[in-house]
Amino acid sequence: MQPTVHAFEDNQALAAALSARIANDLRAAIAARGEAWMAVSGGSTPKRLFERLSHEALDWSRVTVTLVDERWVPDTDERSNARLIESLLLRHNAADAEFVPLYVEAATPEAGIGEVRTRISAMKLPFDVVVLGMGPDGHTASFFPGGDRLAEALDPANAAQVLPMRAPGAGEPRITFTLPVLLKARALYLHIEGADKRVVLQHAEQSGSQLPIASVLRRASHLDVYWCP
Ligand SMILES: O=C(O)[C@H](O)[C@@H](O)[C@H](O)[C@H](O)COP(=O)(O)O
Numbered sequence: 001m002q003p004t005v006h007a008f009e010d011n012q013a014l015a016a017a018l019s020a021r022i023a024n025d026l027r028a029a030i031a032a033r034g035e036a037w038m039a040v041s042g043g044s045t046p047k048r049l050f051e052r053l054s055h056e057a058l059d060w061s062r063v064t065v066t067l068v069d070e071r072w073v074p075d076t077d078e079r080s081n082a083r084l085i086e087s088l089l090l091r092h093n094a095a096d097a098e099f100v101p102l103y104v105e106a107a108t109p110e111a112g113i114g115e116v117r118t119r120i121s122a123m124k125l126p127f128d129v130v131v132l133g134m135g136p137d138g139h140t141a142s143f144f145p146g147g148d149r150l151a152e153a154l155d156p157a158n159a160a161q162v163l164p165m166r167a168p169g170a171g172e173p174r175i176t177f178t179l180p181v182l183l184k185a186r187a188l189y190l191h192i193e194g195a196d197k198r199v200v201l202q203h204a205e206q207s208g209s210q211l212p213i214a215s216v217l218r219r220a221s222h223l224d225v226y227w228c229p
Pocket residue numbers: 041042043044045046068069070071081132133134135136139140141142
């Protein structure tokens with residue numbers, strides 16, 4: 001599948017366009033089904049997008065937000081993606097949205113995953129919107145090169161919705177939605193910034209690429225890439 005690439009001159013223009021697009025998706029989901037479900041990525045790239053999105057005018061009380069993946073740290077930790085969402089996205093108009101964290105108080109993701117699965121079973125999937133990010137190593141969500149459960153997480157036949165993941169490049173242990181769940185999203189976006197990430201994506205587009213993001217490119221039925229230098 002050839003993704004549709006939307007290129008912008010800077011991250012302000014990108015955030016404005018992607019925020020407006022996501023807001024439209026959420027409004028359409030609410031109009032069609034009375035509610036909207038969205039999974040977003042953490043990391044450093046989406047900060048401006050979250051700020052922008054938090055001001056979008058829509059009925060946020062009908063929106064549930066969760067994460068594509070989470071670092072296994074409490075939300076008091078600076079590395080917590082939940083902390084990022086709470087401080088930048090769930091504000092202004094979006095303060096009315098519900099948030100479903102992927103971290104629970106347990107020593108490891110393996111110990112906490114039962115409780116996370118219970119939370120997820122209450123979600124009405126497929127997601128209306130999924131926003132992926134990508135690291136310079138070609139990981140997306142917590143599908144890291146060398147991840148201990150990478151094959152399972154990418155396996156189209158795997159029915160698990162979330163999995164723990166450990167990898168040398170991941171920092172702390174992670175929990176991640178699996179690729180089959182993310183690929184079912186009604187709207188699937190990849191948000192990347194910087195010339196280096198554009199080059200990584202171009203490598204992933206070559207046949208035979210082993211980069212985890214290449215699995216998204218090969219198997220997604222639709223993907224919109226939002227990029228700026
Ligand atoms: O928790 C995370 O780390 C993310 O969900 C991850 O998949 C992220 O999207 C990429 O690592 C890009 O991160 P940056 O935006 O910081 O480059």
